[in-house]
Each structure stands twice: as structure tokens, then as C-alpha cells.
Amino acid sequence: MIEIRWPKEISDAILLEQLTWRTFLKKNHADRILEIRIGFNTLSILFDKNISITEWADLYNVLQNLELNQTILSQSIWKIPVCYGGEYGYDLENLSREKDISEKDLIQLHQAKTYRLHFYGFLPGFMYLGGLDPKLESPRKSIPDRNIPTGSVAIGGNQTGIYPMESPGGWHVIGRTPLRLFDVEGEEQVIPKQGDLIIFEEIDQADFNRIEQLVQHGQYQWKNA
Amino acid sequence: MSNLFNMVNINGKMLKTPSYIHFVKSAGYCSVQDQGRFGFADLGVPYSGAMDQFSYTLANKLLRNTEDSAVLEIAIAGPTMVFEMATRIVFTGAQADIFHNGNPIQLGQIISLNAEDEIMVGKIIRGQWLYMGIEGGLETPIFMESRSWYAGISTFSKIQKGDTVCYLSEEKFKGNTLSHPKLTSTWFEEEKINVYKGPEWESLPDRLKTQILFTAFEISRNSNRMGIQLEEFIPNQLDQLLTSPVYPGTVQLTPAGKLIVLMRDAQVTGGYPRIFQLSDDSVNIIAQKSFGQKVKFSIIDS
Numbered sequence: 001m002i003e004i005r006w007p008k009e010i011s012d013a014i015l016l017e018q019l020t021w022r023t024f025l026k027k028n029h030a031d032r033i034l035e036i037r038i039g040f041n042t043l044s045i046l047f048d049k050n051i052s053i054t055e056w057a058d059l060y061n062v063l064q065n066l067e068l069n070q071t072i073l074s075q076s077i078w079k080i081p082v083c084y085g086g087e088y089g090y091d092l093e094n095l096s097r098e099k100d101i102s103e104k105d106l107i108q109l110h111q112a113k114t115y116r117l118h119f120y121g122f123l124p125g126f127m128y129l130g131g132l133d134p135k136l137e138s139p140r141k142s143i144p145d146r147n148i149p150t151g152s153v154a155i156g157g158n159q160t161g162i163y164p165m166e167s168p169g170g171w172h173v174i175g176r177t178p179l180r181l182f183d184v185e186g187e188e189q190v191i192p193k194q195g196d197l198i199i200f201e202e203i204d205q206a207d208f209n210r211i212e213q214l215v216q217h218g219q220y221q222w223k224n225a
Numbered sequence: 226m227s228n229l230f231n232m233v234n235i236n237g238k239m240l241k242t243p244s245y246i247h248f249v250k251s252a253g254y255c256s257v258q259d260q261g262r263f264g265f266a267d268l269g270v271p272y273s274g275a276m277d278q279f280s281y282t283l284a285n286k287l288l289r290n291t292e293d294s295a296v297l298e299i300a301i302a303g304p305t306m307v308f309e310m311a312t313r314i315v316f317t318g319a320q321a322d323i324f325h326n327g328n329p330i331q332l333g334q335i336i337s338l339n340a341e342d343e344i345m346v347g348k349i350i351r352g353q354w355l356y357m358g359i360e361g362g363l364e365t366p367i368f369m370e371s372r373s374w375y376a377g378i379s380t381f382s383k384i385q386k387g388d389t390v391c392y393l394s395e396e397k398f399k400g401n402t403l404s405h406p407k408l409t410s411t412w413f414e415e416e417k418i419n420v421y422k423g424p425e426w427e428s429l430p431d432r433l434k435t436q437i438l439f440t441a442f443e444i445s446r447n448s449n450r451m452g453i454q455l456e457e458f459i460p461n462q463l464d465q466l467l468t469s470p471v472y473p474g475t476v477q478l479t480p481a482g483k484l485i486v487l488m489r490d491a492q493v494t495g496g497y498p499r500i501f502q503l504s505d506d507s508v509n510i511i512a513q514k515s516f517g518q519k520v521k522f523s524i525i526d527s
Contacts, residue, residue, distance in 0.1 A: 001472075001502065003424050008467055037266055039469035039494055042424075046472075120269035121468060121494030124377055128468055128494070164269075165377045182268070184368055184378055189268050 077225040088176035125164035125182025140170035178212035241393035244310035253301030255384040262371035273373035280318035284358030294362025295372040303346020310394035319352030333408035413513035425498035458482040474503035
């Protein structure tokens with residue numbers, strides 16, 4: 001196993017290089033690579049057997065000289081409807097008080113950004129998104145919640161994300177989406193792909209109920225912005 | 226007992242008959258596992274699969290099954306099961322008292338079962354995970370290319386009393402039931418756990434490296450299919466990571482000073498420094514360690 005590490009930051013530039021390298025490795029070395037995984041600033045390659053230092057040095061040299069093609073970073077923007085606050089976003093009030101930002105402004109700040117989907121991890125269908133407004137950064141809870149409901153939209157550290165299934169977790173829950181983030185029986189388990197963009201769009205309870213019905217009947221079409 | 230399926234004869238070929246294992250008493254933690262679910266880490270899906278892949282593979286080899294056949298994995302204590310129709314089974318891995326229609330049976334012994342036979346598995350006495358292989362493998366539904374149970378992916382996560390699990394019954398057996406290897410569980414008594422240096426190993430001060438390599442770590446009660454936590458504290462000042470890949474066998478060092486050995490159901494990414502990566506064999510060995518047993522890490526040069 002080999003791990004490549006970039007500087008400790010969340011950036012499109014790193015993701016562009018990661019996706020370029022991964023595409024190249026999958027295309028040219030599929031026979032000897034079992035799996036490639038991506039973190040914010042890491043790329044790990046699981047080889048079918050140990051790779052020698054010299055072999056790796058040669059391969060690494062090739063990777064570093066690959067031409068970067070901006071088009072590999074997707075321009076697809078997916079809209080995720082969110083009903084903020086209240087029963088769904090049960091931490092919104094607290095967070096608003098702690099940060100001294102009104103609930104309305106906090107929702108506005110969360111909606112104003114376009115987020116980059118760097119990779120899935122933590123749970124099946126959990127998106128690691130880059131791009132949270134620094135004003136919304138907020139340390140994780142010292143005691144995690146036992147059961148964060150499916151669809152909860154939350155903020156933890158310098159990230160925001162959506163719980164695709166019920167799970168314990170330490171993030172601050174600010175709302176909920178009626179969308180299904182992971183469909184084990186679907187032709188494709190997830191809709192947004194690594195490298196795609198995400199925006200959040202505020203909806204009210206009536207919209208939430210309506211969309212939830214559509215999702216349950218398999219009639220909801222994800223929307224592009 | 227229901228017996229809805231009878232032998233089917235198509236084009237003169239005798240087909241195997243779908244039959245069910247009825248769990249008349251459940252106990253401990255019991256699930257269906259196979260080699261695991263690979264190729265979906267990009268979607269955040271863990272591998273899962275048998276905790277001790279060595280014993281899992283052995284069970285299938287003894288029955289001449291295909292290598293990815295699904296087995297029953299049992300922890301803590303076993304269930305009581307009734308088999309609708311004839312088949313062959315074998316137990317490997319942890320040690321427990323096991324009875325076939327009241328008669329004790331051994332690990333590694335291939336047992337020919339007749340319709341309505343009962344298997345009773347008692348408490349696990351030594352080791353952690355006991356495997357019951359069955360001829361042809363268990364025929365539970367496949368979720369994302371694997372039969373391994375994992376909450377959130379498979380519809381099921383744990384066997385409950387009253388559950389039934391499908392297998393394909395066959396009257397004739399292609400293997401040999403007369404001889405069987407004398408299986409022991411001594412191989413997992415090994416205290417030495419072989420590891421490769423993890424990505425953050427070199428960021429540890431020498432003093433901590435020495436301390437970690439000379440400590441006999443005790444397996445804590447806080448251990449499950451996701452990970453095994455170790456008791457001893459290693460106070461450290463390591464920086465947290467931006468979320469990075471982790472695998473079964475990755476050893477994380479938490480800011481609170483605890484070592485966690487990630488296991489088969491571990492999430493695919495994590496933020497704690499990764500100080501070691503266990504060798505494949507060592508993942509199987511540590512899987513079988515019980516609460517209170519000790520392990521020592523030994524770095525292998527790659």
C-alpha cells in the first residue's frame with residue numbers, strides 16, 4: 001500500500017490532481033491495483049502485491065508529470081432541498097446563539113456557498129464537502145448524539161454534510177433533507193459523483209412533505225442548478 | 226415444520242433443494258458473512274466480511290465450497306438451529322461446546338445432517354469468532370455483490386430467534402466425511418502482531434515509538450466488528466488529520482491516547498493519526514483475541 005500526501009488543506013487544486021492521477025492509474029495499471037481511495041489531501045493505492053521502491057519512484061515520476069486537465073473537475077451542480085431549524089434542525093438555535101449569528105443569517109450563509117464533493121466516507125453515501133463559510137466553522141460536540149436521524153444536515157469543524165442513514169455523530173444538526181442520499185437497491189447507489197458540486201436550497205415543511213412522498217414512490221428527480 | 230420446497234426435476238437433472246435453517250434459540254451475536262464487499266469504498270461502503278478470514282476460508286475448503294461461500298459467524302454464544310433437509314456443515318475458529326442432536330462434535334469435523342437435525346452451540350470458550358460453514362454456502366440475498374450483513378447495506382444485521390436462513394440441500398456429498406484435521410485454536414494465541422509502519426508513525430517522537438513497541442496492550446471490552454480498542458494510554462500531541470483513508474487493520478492513535486485497531490466493518494475514512502497497518506494474518510489473529518488478552522506490535526520491514 002502506498003499513500004501520497006498533499007499539503008494539509010481542502011482545495012480544488014488538490015482534488016484536480018487526485019482525480020487526474022486516479023484516472024491515469026485506473027486506466028494504465030488496473031491489473032495490479034486493487035483499490036484507490038481519496039481523502040482531502042491523501043490518495044492511497046492498494047497494490048495486489050508489494051511494489052518495490054524503484055518501481056514506485058518511476059511511477060510517481062510519471063504521475064507528477066501528468067498534464068492536468070481542468071475538465072476532469074465536474075461542473076455539475078446538484079440542488080439539495082433542506083428544511084432548516086425546528087424539529088429537523090434541532091441544534092440551529094444553540095448554534096445561532098453560540099456563534100452570535102441570527103438563525104436567518106446562519107441559514108443564508110449555509111445556502112450561499114457552492115460545495116465541492118471531494119469523496120464519500122464515514123457512512124455509505126456520506127459526502128465530504130469542501131467550501132464551508134469560515135463564519136460557520138464550529139467544533140464538534142464533546143459528547144456525540146446517539147442517534148442523528150437520516151437526512152440530517154449538519155456542521156462539524158470546517159465541514160458540512162448530510163447523514164445518509166441514522167447514526168451516532170458529533171456534528172451540529174441544522175436541518176433535514178427529504179432526499180435519499182444512498183439507495184442500496186438503486187441502479188446507482190449515489191447521485192452526486194466525486195468532484196461534483198452541491199448547493200443547499202431552503203424549503204418549508206409543505207415542500208418537505210411533498211418531496212418526501214415523491215422520494216418514497218421513487219418519483220423524485222434530482223435537480224441540477 | 227414447513228417444507229414448501231420439494232426436489233425439482235428439470236431436463237432429467239436433479240436440482241438442489243432450497244431449505245431453511247430455523248433459529249429456534251438465538252444467543253450472542255450471529256450474522257452471515259463472506260469474503261466481504263469490495264469495490265465500493267468510493268461510496269463510503271465498508272468491506273465487512275468474516276472477522277477471521279483464515280477460519281472462514283478453512284471452513285469452505287473443508288467442505289470444498291467455492292472460496293466466497295457465505296457462512297454463519299458466531300460471537301459470545303451460539304444459537305440452536307434446526308435444519309429442514311440434509312446437508313453437511315463444519316465449524317472452525319473459536320472454541321465452543323457444540324452438539325449435534327445432543328452429541329458433542331469437534332471443530333473441523335464434517336457433520337452430515339439429516340432432515341430435522343438439531344445443532345446447539347454453547348458459549349464461546351476460547352477465541353472470539355466461530356464459523357459454521359455449510360455445503361454450497363448460505364443462500365441469503367446479495368447486497369452490492371456480497372452476502373455479508375452490515376446494517377445500512379443488508380436488510381438484516383443480526384440473527385434473531387425465529388429467523389430462517391436459506392441453503393441448498395443436496396443428498397450426495399462430494400467431499401470426504403471420514404477424516405478430518407485436528408483443529409486447534411493455538412494459532413491465535415500468538416501475542417506478536419505484525420505491522421507495517423502507518424503514514425503517521427514517523428511523526429511520533431522516539432520516546433513514544435519505543436513505548437508503543439515495548440507495551441503489551443490489553444484488548445478492551447470496547448471491541449466489535451468495527452474495531453478493537455486497547456486499554457493502555459499513549460498520551461500524545463499528534464495533529465489530527467484531514468479525513469484520510471483507513472482500512473481493516475489500520476491502527477489509529479486517538480487524541481485521548483487510545484489505540485484502536487480497525488476491523489472489517491470499519492468506516493473507510495478517518496481523522497485520527499494512523500500509526501500502523503496490520504499484516505493480513507495479524508488481522509485474523511487479533512480478531513480472535515478476547516477481552517483481557519495481550520498483544521505486542523512488531524514492525525515488519527517491507
